[in-house]
Amino acid sequence: MMRPRRDGSVMTRPRFFQLDVFGARPGSGNPLGVVVGATDWSDAAMQAFARWTDLVETTFVLPPTHAKSAYRLRIFTPEREIPFAGHPTIGSAHVVLTIGFATPEAGVVVQDCGVGLLPIRVHADGVEHGLSVRAPAAHVLPPPEQAPALLDAACAGLELVDRTPSLVEGGRRWWIAESRNEADLRAWQPDHKAILELARATDAIGVCAFARSDAATHQLAVRAFPAAVGIVEDPASGAANGLIGAFIAQRDPGSALARGYRVSQGREMGCDALIDIDFDVNQGVWVGGRSHLIVQGFLSWPQ
Numbered sequence: 001m002m003r004p005r006r007d008g009s010v011m012t013r014p015r016f017f018q019l020d021v022f023g024a025r026p027g028s029g030n031p032l033g034v035v036v037g038a039t040d041w042s043d044a045a046m047q048a049f050a051r052w053t054d055l056v057e058t059t060f061v062l063p064p065t066h067a068k069s070a071y072r073l074r075i076f077t078p079e080r081e082i083p084f085a086g087h088p089t090i091g092s093a094h095v096v097l098t099i100g101f102a103t104p105e106a107g108v109v110v111q112d113c114g115v116g117l118l119p120i121r122v123h124a125d126g127v128e129h130g131l132s133v134r135a136p137a138a139h140v141l142p143p144p145e146q147a148p149a150l151l152d153a154a155c156a157g158l159e160l161v162d163r164t165p166s167l168v169e170g171g172r173r174w175w176i177a178e179s180r181n182e183a184d185l186r187a188w189q190p191d192h193k194a195i196l197e198l199a200r201a202t203d204a205i206g207v208c209a210f211a212r213s214d215a216a217t218h219q220l221a222v223r224a225f226p227a228a229v230g231i232v233e234d235p236a237s238g239a240a241n242g243l244i245g246a247f248i249a250q251r252d253p254g255s256a257l258a259r260g261y262r263v264s265q266g267r268e269m270g271c272d273a274l275i276d277i278d279f280d281v282n283q284g285v286w287v288g289g290r291s292h293l294i295v296q297g298f299l300s301w302p303q
Contacts, residue, residue, distance in 0.1 A: 014038045017095045018055075018295035021087040022236035022265075026292040028272040030236035032091040033058035036101060041303065043081070049301055050076035056231060057088040061096055069112035070102035077229050083114025084171035086238010086287050089133045093120045094291045097127045115171045121286065132278065132288025135242030138170025140250065144202050151175070153194035154207055159184060165207070168243045173204045174224075176247050179211040182221045186268055196227035205229060208240040212257070219261035220244070222275075223268060235266030236273035238287045245277040245285035253283075 014037035023029025033053045038046065038060050050058040055078075062072040074081060075088045093109060096102045102109050104122045111118045115136045123129040143151075143164065151165055158179055165177035175198065179185040188209070199206045206226040213221050222244065224237040234240070241263055248257050263275040278286040 012037055013298045013300065014041075015099075016295075016297055016299045017293060019091040019094060019291050019293050021091040021094075021291040022238070022273040022275050022289040023292060024272045024274050024290075026294060028266070029289075029291070030087045030234065030266075030271075030273065031055050032088055032291075034061060034092050034095045035059070035299065036061045036095065036099065038299075039063065041301075045301065045303055046074065047076055047081070049299075051078045054078055056234065057082075057085055059088045059092045061092055061101060064112060066112045066117065069110045069117055071096055072112045075113065079230055081114075082172075082229070084118075084136060084239060086133065086135070086240075086242060087236055088238075089113070089118065089120070090131050090238060090287075090289065091291045093131050093133070094127050094293065097122065098293065121288070128290070130276070130288055130290050132276070132286040133238070134280075135239070135246070135285045135287050136171035138168055138243050138246035138285070140247065141167040141169055141173075143167055146201055147198070150194070150198040150201055153191060154198040155209075156191060156194070158188050158190070158209060166247060167202065167204065168247050170243055170246060172239045172243070173202075174240050174243050175199075175202070175204055175207045176244055177207060177209045179209050182211040182213045182215075185209055185211040185221055185223060188223065190225060192225065192227060192232055195225050199226075199228035205240075206231075208237065208244065210244050210263075213264070215264070217262070218264035218274065219257060220263045220277075222263050222265045224265070233269055235269050235271035236275060236289075237265065238275065238289075241265075241275050241277060242285050242287045245279070245287070246283075249279055249283045249285065
């Protein structure tokens, strides 16, 4: 849609899309806002719009600035810009491919974002059947000196496989903890104030806990508490699941999980996210799943 400027030239109104990402069905995953065409927006305007949408993340699809990328992506929470997140990457790629902003080459489209260039695989049956992003390389960090006492409070009430959770970094920084069983993880009522104190003291997003499962529908159950970005619990966490995948590949390379698995997340919040984790020959982690386009239209947003 076009509108005239005061000088007589024509300006295209940005387009807005809202998606449900990683949901087994529409409305059961993680909501995302995507803006296309805001090339002349300031950083302040992007942040203000992300605050107004009040979604977990709102992204802005921009023309590529790198020769090897198909587009550039900026990702905002209501509070600040972040370099990478999984469900915004998958949902934004869905929009980019659906509207023809970019086209895949050999089944891959390359996104440029705050952590660099990320390849995204397109399912052979089309965007609606799923996309997968190669998560940023991850590694386990040595725990800060002040961490033990804070970890005890943040993980209180959860019986862990290892007494001390691991601090893992790769695009985001999370504390990763493995619960001894799925039932206990799903019933856990964490101390959110303690998780926030731990996150702030260690420059982390929060605590992400997982448990192995014998269910027919999934092999891992996950709960994520990104207190540092003002979220109590996340219904579907692409970046956090990428870090869990890297953690499993490094710590338990001989397990069945190291060949790939499916994650169930969000049931405690009334959601039903399904996230697929795969590994390549170099132990690179691919995070994927379906997304559903729910809303699309044009924006009128003051500059």
